Amino acid sequence: MSRWTRLIEAWRDPKYPVAMRWVALLGAIYLISPVDLVPDVMPFVGWIDDAIVLLGTLQTLFGHAKRFLASRVPVTGATRAINRQ
Numbered sequence: 001m002s003r004w005t006r007l008i009e010a011w012r013d014p015k016y017p018v019a020m021r022w023v024a025l026l027g028a029i030y031l032i033s034p035v036d037l038v039p040d041v042m043p044f045v046g047w048i049d050d051a052i053v054l055l056g057t058l059q060t061l062f063g064h065a066k067r068f069l070a071s072r073v074p075v076t077g078a079t080r081a082i083n084r085q
Helices: 003-012 018-032 045-072 077-083
Strands: none
Touching: 003 045, 018 045
């Protein structure tokens, strides 16, 4: 299962934590907001903080979605092999 598929499946579950939804929302707001730690007026350098926030947000969401979905499924030998990937 791809990371995006896992994230979408977890996101659709009503038991998915509200905190993770807030992480996604706050990450999106930071990217859209004209107020940054490093202004976007400076080419490339100004985009570094946006890239760090984007990558950090996605990494957090992907990791949590994987753990969330793994916690819903009973652990078997096949499940354990899938979760290692």
